[in-house]
Amino acid sequence: MGGREAPLVLTLASGSPRRRALLEALGYPLRVVPPGVVEEPLALPPQELALALARRKGEAVAGEWVLAADTVVELEGRSLGKPKDLEENYTFLRWLSGREHRVHTALYLRTPKDLVVEVHTAKVRFRPLSEEEIAWYVGSGEGLDKAGGYGAQGLGMALLEGVEGDFYTVVGLPVARVFALLWARGFRP
Template sequence: MSFIYLASQSPRRRQLLDQLGVAHRLLLPDDAAAAEALEAVRPGEAPAAYVRRVTRLKLDAALRRLHQQGLPPAPVLCADTTVALGRHILGKPADAREAAAMLRQLAGGTHRVITALALQAGERRHEALSDSRVRFAPMSETELADYLASGEWQGKAGAYAIQGRAAAFIAHISGSYSGIMGLPLFETHQIMRLARL
């Protein structure tokens, strides 16, 4: 294998693939709004089912782009991450007010971070799921305001990134640190082995 396509705009996923030593090229959506529309939650949808469905849709869209653009064939990797409080899915906040509401819900409690990934290699599709638990310490209103002012919450499911300033409030994790970042390395390695890459 010379390289794979990564169908993701996340710089963290690129860094994690680099960490594994996986050569990759980006295969990004032409229309960011259409890509975001794929992330709409269906009524009553469970978090794990949601993140699996969105990952499959993103991979299908990436495969269409690959074909339409006439790019050299190579495996395509896609992933999606969501934060869940019970059955409630916390997506990317639209603004600072929504981010503050999410962080108030997470502070002082435990939530799940679920990342689904899918790899298309030829005719075969391999999928995996990483399900981790994160316990947040309580946050004072001053701490919350300082965090919001940093802007780090923007574009992040649940309004935080574990590898950023929010790490100061993470009391405990159970599961995959890289999965919480957005690409679980163990599961990524496993599906690449299954695909013989």
């Protein structure tokens, strides 16, 4: 029977619809497997926390080609994860209003030949927000499942004044870096 190789499939160890959509937009054949890892706060600096969580997610999923990621928002050395409720979302946005913060997205890429674990950072500036604007955004519910309590690619774009670095790092997946890593290893969309 002909020796045709089975097509490569990238296992995405994530339940994030944003990460899935970004990889699908590039044409990667995906198998999505949410890792079922609890993202409990660990006593680590923000960059190390992102790395630890991405590694934990990637190691929880089987497959030859596995990609996991985790995003942590850092404000003055403090990690802001996903808000636990609307009140915490409101608090996060008050803290971020008119200020600059960092967004760290860590990658875990396991291939048949190697393992890459790295973190990428972008700076984000929020414009000064009124209480009414914060209430509008929090009321949308969009920020509840996002690190820092906002989504730069959705309604949250109205909150931003600027981004220094890779915008997709802020969204939750440094797409150009993932593409380059996969391409260099012979995995083509």
